[in-house]
Amino acid sequence: MANNREKDRHTKVEYKAKPKSIAAKLKAKEAELISLKNQLNETAVMVNESSTQEKVSDLKHTLAGARGSSLLIWIKGYPDPDNIASALALRWIAAKYEIQTTIMHYEKISHHENRALVKKIDIGMIEYSDTVDMSSFDYYAVNDSQSPELPVELPEACKLLVFVDHHKTLGNVKSTFLDIRENYGSNAAIYSEYLKHEDFQFSGETEEEKKIATALMHGVRSDTDNFVNATSFDYAASQFLSQHLDRDLLALISKQSIPGKTMDLTQIALQRKDVRGTFMFAGVGYVRDEDRDGIGQSADYLLQREGIETVVNYGIVDNKFIDGSLRTKSHTVDPDKWIKEVFGKDENGNYYGGGRKDKGGFQIPLGVFTKCSDKELLWILIKKTIDELLYEKIGVEENSILDND
Ligand SMILES: [Mn+2]
Numbered sequence: 001m002a003n004n005r006e007k008d009r010h011t012k013v014e015y016k017a018k019p020k021s022i023a024a025k026l027k028a029k030e031a032e033l034i035s036l037k038n039q040l041n042e043t044a045v046m047v048n049e050s051s052t053q054e055k056v057s058d059l060k061h062t063l064a065g066a067r068g069s070s071l072l073i074w075i076k077g078y079p080d081p082d083n084i085a086s087a088l089a090l091r092w093i094a095a096k097y098e099i100q101t102t103i104m105h106y107e108k109i110s111h112h113e114n115r116a117l118v119k120k121i122d123i124g125m126i127e128y129s130d131t132v133d134m135s136s137f138d139y140y141a142v143n144d145s146q147s148p149e150l151p152v153e154l155p156e157a158c159k160l161l162v163f164v165d166h167h168k169t170l171g172n173v174k175s176t177f178l179d180i181r182e183n184y185g186s187n188a189a190i191y192s193e194y195l196k197h198e199d200f201q202f203s204g205e206t207e208e209e210k211k212i213a214t215a216l217m218h219g220v221r222s223d224t225d226n227f228v229n230a231t232s233f234d235y236a237a238s239q240f241l242s243q244h245l246d247r248d249l250l251a252l253i254s255k256q257s258i259p260g261k262t263m264d265l266t267q268i269a270l271q272r273k274d275v276r277g278t279f280m281f282a283g284v285g286y287v288r289d290e291d292r293d294g295i296g297q298s299a300d301y302l303l304q305r306e307g308i309e310t311v312v313n314y315g316i317v318d319n320k321f322i323d324g325s326l327r328t329k330s331h332t333v334d335p336d337k338w339i340k341e342v343f344g345k346d347e348n349g350n351y352y353g354g355g356r357k358d359k360g361g362f363q364i365p366l367g368v369f370t371k372c373s374d375k376e377l378l379w380i381l382i383k384k385t386i387d388e389l390l391y392e393k394i395g396v397e398e399n400s401i402l403d404n405d
Contacts, residue, residue: 068138
């Protein structure tokens with residue numbers, strides 16, 4: 001995330017002594033990391049909170065002004081997960097103001113994935129035809145599109161009430177409520193922010209709300225190419241949505257179904273990715289024993305990223321040991337040799353890990369550190385130690401500028 005990178009960049013820590021064993025290294029850093037942690041807490045900022053607050057007030061005001069009216073939610077272009085989910089969210093919010101909504105599309109639903117979405121979520125969209133009576137709409141809304149022009153004619157009195165988009169604007173849009181955020185990877189993330197706002201009391205507990213959260217998550221994923229092109233706002237949205245979504249439903253409407261936990265780990269790994277040339281490293285934090293496979297699976301996924309040849313993901317498994325996975329498509333990285341060189345041997349002369357062909361792994365027991373009561377601090381400590389070993393191996397300075405996007 002941008003914030004973490006900022007923090008990393010501004011946190012200059014110099015290491016004078018160079019302890020040999022991992023345990024000694026951990027111990028040597030504890031004090032300075034406590035101060036580091038304090039600094040991190042101080043600089044933490046809530047992104048975008050004030051502007052969302054303003055927009056939510058605006059939206060409430062707009063909808064209250066249209067109370068009891070009839071709203072056409074128009075899906076422009078081919079119905080896709082992002083605009084369908086946005087329409088669903090808007091319908092849910094509008095219902096709070098007794099606004100009757102009709103979700104309508106003009107183009108055919110083409111992709112099988114989108115048909116599955118419409119069917120499984122039971123969206124109740126109408127396809128436009130000459131026989132549909134358009135005269136009853138008081139207002140219309142457009143989401144996820146650069147312009148509000150429709151391919152059909154609306155009654156003169158029918159005004160644009162809501163316009164929400166995340167593309168570059170093409171010109172002036174006149175809408176009672178307008179929210180354009182070019183720095184969002186998905187429109188669904190913008191709607192997730194509205195729903196997250198306490199004023200709308202989205203509990204995520206009803207069937208309908210779970211469906212909406214699921215559709216929005218699908219929208220975020222699909223518009224960000226499975227988070228590869230996500231911004232911090234999309235991650236924040238998916239973090240919120242993940243608390244409410246129906247994972248079985250999400251699996252059904254997604255092209256490939258992957259275990260929920262693996263998806264979460266992948267999401268975390270993407271969020272914390274640290275790209276160094278052709279290497280990508282990601283510490284995913286604490287992982288339950290039964291979910292440890294997700295560390296390797298998320299590394300498999302990250303390896304698909306263009307320009308990346310080697311991925312190392314790691315986390316603390318079962319509060320007992322550091323578990324890491326390496327995946328590579330490089331011709332020069334030998335996973336077995338690489339891991340043995342990076343992590344060395346324990347006091348009994350056994351290597352912490354190894355590998356073969358294109359993959360490898362390592363396990364480092366936390367030993368006495370399992371007793372550490374501050375899990376957050378312990379993670380910072382572990383992460384810095386592992387990262388430093390990795391950086392040393394590939395020959396980069398810890399504080400060199402990251403080339404993450
Ligand atoms: Mn979109």
